Amino acid sequence: MSLTVSKDLLDLAEAGEVDDAAFVACVRDSLPYAWSVISELVRQRDHSGAEFTDNTVPPPDEAARGQLLRCLASDAMRGALERHFGVRLAFQNCHRVAVFDPSATKAHAEFVTARSQILNQTPELVDC
Numbered sequence: 222m223s224l225t226v227s228k229d230l231l232d233l234a235e236a237g238e239v240d241d242a243a244f245v246a247c248v249r250d251s252l253p254y255a256w257s258v259i260s261e262l263v264r265q266r267d268h269s270g271a272e273f274t275d276n277t278v279p280p281p282d283e284a285a286r287g288q289l290l291r292c293l294a295s296d297a298m299r300g301a302l303e304r305h306f307g308v309r310l311a312f313q314n315c316h317r318v319a320v321f322d323p324s325a326t327k328a329h330a331e332f333v334t335a336r337s338q339i340l341n342q343t344p345e346l347v348d349c
Contacts, residue, residue, distance in 0.1 A: 272325035
């Protein structure tokens with residue numbers, strides 16, 4: 222299961238739309254490792270003013286890796302986090318999360334190319 226959904230949140234969803242704040246809180250509480258990686262990258266990018274910052278440190282274990290994969294593979298979760306933090310997110314391999322300033326369209330476009338993905342491959346990442 223990707224998220225631990227409270228009865229209250231499930232009731233809201235069954236009754237109609239769920240607002241971003243409630244959904245983001247669910248993501249934060251359900252996927253704490255993914256949340257910590259993304260929020261720290263947002264903080265670093267905000268502090269540096271760079272077009273983007275990225276994480277190149279592999280997760281400490283498979284549970285943490287799974288959190289990143291579930292969080293960033295979900296259009297709903299990714300979109301809610303992008304709106305919440307005011308950034309664009311990108312993902313390579315099993316752990317290279319990048320946080321982009323929304324205006325950094327050229328840097329984002331380069332990061333998500335096949336070339337960039339291929340250049341990011343190493344033998345250690347074949348089965349990550």
